[in-house]
Amino acid sequence: MNDTTIEIRPGRADDAATIAEFNVRMAQETEGRTLDRAILDTGVRAALADASKARYFVAEAGDGHVVGQLMITLEWSDWRNGEIWWIQSVYVHADYRGRGVFRKLYRHVAELAKQQGAAGLRLYVERENAAAQTTYAQLGMTMTHYLVMEEMFDR
Numbered sequence: 001m002n003d004t005t006i007e008i009r010p011g012r013a014d015d016a017a018t019i020a021e022f023n024v025r026m027a028q029e030t031e032g033r034t035l036d037r038a039i040l041d042t043g044v045r046a047a048l049a050d051a052s053k054a055r056y057f058v059a060e061a062g063d064g065h066v067v068g069q070l071m072i073t074l075e076w077s078d079w080r081n082g083e084i085w086w087i088q089s090v091y092v093h094a095d096y097r098g099r100g101v102f103r104k105l106y107r108h109v110a111e112l113a114k115q116q117g118a119a120g121l122r123l124y125v126e127r128e129n130a131a132a133q134t135t136y137a138q139l140g141m142t143m144t145h146y147l148v149m150e151e152m153f154d155r
């Protein structure tokens, strides 16, 4: 397979199970974390039903299978009077890695973001996830001088 057999398209309601499964695998692989499947399923379906929450883009192979994904959420930047597109939930099926699938997803989204007047792209990545960091750098992203801080609530 090469990347010419891959099509990038928006995520649809019938991708929900695959997107949730890819999130489970991504969390396990990158953070050793087991996600609550019921919460995750609801969260994925909520985003697929309401583009103001998030938008998914998926990479579909010639046989119709989804083999990669990312999710976009928006941050308003008053400094730039524009939107920063955050890339999240990045995952490429293990059998399809190293073949340009993520490159194609990234390029598609970057082009769309430019067309729609976005100020730029951002993402956060695990400190230890060197493979993903190298991937993002290869695509032209640079390290920021920001750290991410948080206070998460029990719900």
Ligand SMILES: CC(C)(COP(=O)(O)OP(=O)(O)OC[C@H]1O[C@@H](n2cnc3c(N)ncnc32)[C@H](O)[C@@H]1OP(=O)(O)O)[C@@H](O)C(=O)NCCC(=O)NCCS
Binding pocket: 026, 029, 030, 090, 091, 092, 093, 096, 097, 098, 099, 100, 101, 102, 103, 104, 124, 125, 126, 129, 130, 131, 132, 134, 135, 136, 138, 139
């Ligand atoms: C990171 C990930 C999305 C890359 O997807 P991919 O489809 O294999 O990446 P591509 O084939 O499009 O590669 C794009 C560029 O990144 C580089 N790259 C890809 N995987 C790499 C790796 N493991 N180590 C170093 N560089 C890598 C490639 O060399 C390529 O650059 P080049 O074409 O100039 O050589 C994929 O490995 C993955 O899903 N990993 C597990 C989940 C994960 O880490 N998600 C990110 C959470 S922040």
